[in-house]
């Protein structure tokens with residue numbers, strides 16, 4: 001309830017801000033406002049020497065996550081369903097310096113003229129441009145799918161993803177990258193500014209802001225390719241993407257996935273496995289309460305990702321209830337059918 005009330009408050013605040021701004025549409029204020037509105041939500045800093053992706057600060061990530069949510073769902077209280085940090089609403093924009101209405105038209109004319117000129121130049125040059133790897137959004141992924149094979153491995157918590165990945169690595173020389181393992185390593189890395197944030201999200205079974213996970217995966221892929229001098233170029237990305245925004249962003253900027261290997265297992269069986277694993281795993285989320293939250297996140301947030309890929313005919317579904325040996329035999333058979341030599 002408190003979250004909904006603050007969502008409504010944020011909406012009213014924004015309505016007040018926008019109408020206040022529109023009164024004084026002085027040229028430079030207007031342009032600055034447009035730039036704020038259309039600023040890229042995923043601006044990355046890539047080191048020119050190593051190519052590694054640097055991350056933005058946790059508070060800016062949380063702010064960005066709130067901005068990406070529909071207004072009605074923006075949560076500013078500690079009851080946020082996607083975070084436990086105490087974030088405050090973004091401050092209202094500064095009031096306009098000059099409250100008298102003075103609409104100047106020349107900046108619009110200049111912008112339109114420059115835009116039209118640029119567009120004509122683009123159209124004229126288009127015929128001479130070589131073909132590129134750019135995707136529909138205009139971004140070029142870091143790795144080309146013709147050189148790098150990515151399989152996403154999905155399934156509920158405890159479905160047996162890690163167990164099956166270990167076997168595929170052994171037999172087919174994939175590199176196994178578990179998003180959960182990468183997050184836990186980052187959480188425990190001395191000096192990491194994301195440690196506490198990741199810890200809180202994992203304990204509550206929530207999905208860490210995508211920018212962190214996508215950058216960790218991209219860097220791990222880059223390191224693997226560099227260290228193997230290009231010999232390792234097949235990746236099992238385990239437990240990712242768990243949310244639609246991650247799926248779209250990863251395929252846009254890192255590498256389009258070949259397929260999704262989906263392990264289907266009933267909740268009762270997954271719960272039994274996780275409680276058993278919890279006796280020795282030392283994982284903060286292998287307990288009854290966290291498991292319940294993880295199941296909920298899986299159904300509400302991760303299953304839509306599987307459904308999305310299913311519609312694109314990119315899912316290889318395997319029944320994960322049998323013994324590990326039988327599940328692996330089915331996995332091999334189905335992957336061979338789809339990938340042939342590429343396996």
Ligand SMILES: Nc1ncnc2c1ncn2[C@@H]1O[C@H](COP(=O)(O)OP(=O)(O)OP(=O)(O)O)[C@@H](O)[C@H]1O
Pocket residue numbers: 155156157158159160161162163164180239273274276277320321322323324325327
């Ligand atoms: N087919 C199976 N039958 C019975 N137990 C299994 C099977 N596959 C895996 N397990 C056991 O279940 C537990 C969870 O398996 P695993 O860690 O592979 O699952 P996961 O899907 O990677 O889990 P998570 O998403 O939590 O990382 C482990 O203790 C594992 O030994």
Ligand SMILES: O=c1ccn([C@@H]2O[C@H](COP(=O)(O)O)[C@@H](O)[C@H]2O)c(=O)[nH]1
Pocket residue numbers: 157178179180181183201202203204205206207208209213238239240241242246285294
């Ligand atoms: O893309 C991801 C993957 C995982 N998480 C968080 O990590 C835990 C544990 O993941 P496992 O795959 O079970 O090891 C998961 O519950 C999420 O909290 C994530 O945020 N994003």
